[in-house]
Amino acid sequence: MGLLEQISGPRDLDALSPAQLRQLAAEIREFLVQAVSRTGGHLGPNLGVVELTLAMHRVFESPRDTFVFDTGHQSYVHKLLTGRQDFSTLRQKDGLAGYPSRAESEHDVVENSHASTSLSWADGIARANTVRGLRDRHVVAVIGDGALTGGMAWEAINNISAAEDRRLVVVVNDNGRSYSPTIGGLANHLATLRTTRGYEQFLSWGKEALQRTPVVGQPLFETLHGAKKGLKDFIAPQGMFEDLGLKYLGPIDGHDEQAVESALRRAKNFGGPVIVHCLTEKGRGYRPAEQHEEDHFHGISVIHPDTGLPVKSAGLDWTSVFGEEMVALGREREDVVAITAAMLHPVGLGPFAKEFPERTFDVGIAEQHAAVSAAGLATGGLHPVVALYATFLNRAFDQVLMDVALHRCGVTFMLDRAGVTGADGASHNGMWDMSILQVVPGLRIAAPRDADQLRLQLREAVDVDDAPTVVRYSKGAVGPAVPALGRIGGMDVLRAGGADPFAVQVPSQTQAQDRAGAGEEIDEAAGQEPLADVLLVSVGAMAPVCLEVADLLAAEGISATVVDPRWVKPVDPALPPLAARHRVVVTVEDNGRAGGVGSAVSQALRDAAVDVPLRDFGIPQRFLDHAKPAEIFAEIGLTGPDIARQVIALVSRLDAEPVPQI
Numbered sequence: 001m002g003l004l005e006q007i008s009g010p011r012d013l014d015a016l017s018p019a020q021l022r023q024l025a026a027e028i029r030e031f032l033v034q035a036v037s038r039t040g041g042h043l044g045p046n047l048g049v050v051e052l053t054l055a056m057h058r059v060f061e062s063p064r065d066t067f068v069f070d071t072g073h074q075s076y077v078h079k080l081l082t083g084r085q086d087f088s089t090l091r092q093k094d095g096l097a098g099y100p101s102r103a104e105s106e107h108d109v110v111e112n113s114h115a116s117t118s119l120s121w122a123d124g125i126a127r128a129n130t131v132r133g134l135r136d137r138h139v140v141a142v143i144g145d146g147a148l149t150g151g152m153a154w155e156a157i158n159n160i161s162a163a164e165d166r167r168l169v170v171v172v173n174d175n176g177r178s179y180s181p182t183i184g185g186l187a188n189h190l191a192t193l194r195t196t197r198g199y200e201q202f203l204s205w206g207k208e209a210l211q212r213t214p215v216v217g218q219p220l221f222e223t224l225h226g227a228k229k230g231l232k233d234f235i236a237p238q239g240m241f242e243d244l245g246l247k248y249l250g251p252i253d254g255h256d257e258q259a260v261e262s263a264l265r266r267a268k269n270f271g272g273p274v275i276v277h278c279l280t281e282k283g284r285g286y287r288p289a290e291q292h293e294e295d296h297f298h299g300i301s302v303i304h305p306d307t308g309l310p311v312k313s314a315g316l317d318w319t320s321v322f323g324e325e326m327v328a329l330g331r332e333r334e335d336v337v338a339i340t341a342a343m344l345h346p347v348g349l350g351p352f353a354k355e356f357p358e359r360t361f362d363v364g365i366a367e368q369h370a371a372v373s374a375a376g377l378a379t380g381g382l383h384p385v386v387a388l389y390a391t392f393l394n395r396a397f398d399q400v401l402m403d404v405a406l407h408r409c410g411v412t413f414m415l416d417r418a419g420v421t422g423a424d425g426a427s428h429n430g431m432w433d434m435s436i437l438q439v440v441p442g443l444r445i446a447a448p449r450d451a452d453q454l455r456l457q458l459r460e461a462v463d464v465d466d467a468p469t470v471v472r473y474s475k476g477a478v479g480p481a482v483p484a485l486g487r488i489g490g491m492d493v494l495r496a497g498g499a500d501p502f503a504v505q506v507p508s509q510t511q512a513q514d515r516a517g518a519g520e521e522i523d524e525a526a527g528q529e530p531l532a533d534v535l536l537v538s539v540g541a542m543a544p545v546c547l548e549v550a551d552l553l554a555a556e557g558i559s560a561t562v563v564d565p566r567w568v569k570p571v572d573p574a575l576p577p578l579a580a581r582h583r584v585v586v587t588v589e590d591n592g593r594a595g596g597v598g599s600a601v602s603q604a605l606r607d608a609a610v611d612v613p614l615r616d617f618g619i620p621q622r623f624l625d626h627a628k629p630a631e632i633f634a635e636i637g638l639t640g641p642d643i644a645r646q647v648i649a650l651v652s653r654l655d656a657e658p659v660p661q662i
């Protein structure tokens, strides 16, 4: 039996010798490679924190001492040491979560997985300990150099450093990378600390040498030590942390478990906030990860453990469609520039960066800064394309509203991983963007249904130079093209199951605005036969589901028109008159139902006095547990058969009790 199997909780580590700890570290690495290669997950970051996590659990006493992992993607080793060694269903439905999970263990406290929050959490928990007089407890936050580029981390440091009695240890896990190498002045500063390891060695040499020197030795050492800061700055320019009033220990070899342990013990005994700067390597000990230039296996799909190569070759995905089109666009328009918040490759900007390095800006994990900097770039005469995961735009809401929209800046936000994303759990679903952005004046949102539409809508978006535009699209493989029969207003008609919908008179945008301004209602529909029973309004990638619903309705003798509005904000002026020629309107979106496209359509119909019953299908406003997207769709009833069943029931009710004509 290996050592790892004998560890059922952190205290089982206490009796291990340094040699046994080294053996355990090797076993953990082997376990991680085998297990994560079968399920996919965050392999590289966890290979980098093996010794660091062992040391934390030996020096501190979780859960009495609180561990906070920034982002939480590097918590697998912590899971292994806290009684969770069944990784067979990692990130799968009802299996182990890919991030800390309070439902899983009392050792997990923070599970948000949006970066740069750990120090604020730690600040609050440590403050609570102080207020409650729990002086024997420590809070230990682990934060990567990537997460340290997020502004909130610095807001927290500003608070922590002023609290001398707060028992808080910040372990900086510095591997020099987010996904890609970490950028910016802070990264440069950390790099300087990393390469000037001399200070601690100099100090211990000085201490020994001088203390051996009779009479003058000890006083001289004390003088030197007293002048510590200046000396430190001279040998290792680490001023920043100490200038802020934070005790700094490091840099420490994060793969030397004994060295990390001894630094943590010193930090623990210090009695106030301390930074312990550990140098680690992402992907450490697994050659394919170590040699992987792009991201050292930050996050992997299922791979062959021996080679590190993917088991399945991925089909064309939304991300690479965007990436290719950006390059084409970049060649045509010199004013188009790209911004990423530390996710160059995951959002598909790699090819653009290769061809246009001077027009690509990685701003670090700094979505708020990305948005405002984009406003500046637009004001400076460029058209920025900010590519983010949909869920991370949440961070920059105020900046999109007050900086980009208020100043009518032509900035395009490309929101990848919109909708249900699945395996990463609640925090990573892109189910908020179309709700929070509904309230932003002037902002337009496109939701492409296939690869062609994504290309087209990116181009339409960058043509808008007086307002923010957003294009949001799904995760993973992009399905086959969904052809349109034609357009009504700006909407593509995907299916005409009843009478010819193209005969509907639609107002132009300006006519519609004039009408709405004058409080006019739509009356063209009065007394006319419905074109079809149901108008299905399909949002983005929900098009195939809507077409399936139309088929299922047709099988029950219910006719349906299916439209894809393409631009879902503002509501297309053609929608109310078209809706007025149907008996029921159904909207289907992969966004939270609260305040989403369904709500906006419903409001637009009310404004136009189109009182056709409407049903809005979308994601319930819940935090969804990790599972495959298809499993989540089934669970929340966002599938063709589920929607069809409810629509059939509604139409049957209407058949039974016809709505009186007003």
Ligand SMILES: Cc1ncc(C[n+]2csc(CCOP(=O)(O)OP(=O)(O)O)c2C)c(N)n1
Pocket: 045, 071, 073, 074, 113, 114, 115, 116, 143, 144, 145, 146, 147, 148, 173, 175, 177, 178, 179, 282, 298, 341, 342, 343, 365, 367, 392, 395
């Ligand atoms: C607000 C936010 N933006 C982007 C991400 C995506 N993301 C996850 S991990 C990561 C890199 C983190 O780098 P670092 O903190 O250094 O940790 P490491 O993976 O190197 O251990 C990024 C950008 C995120 N989780 N949260």
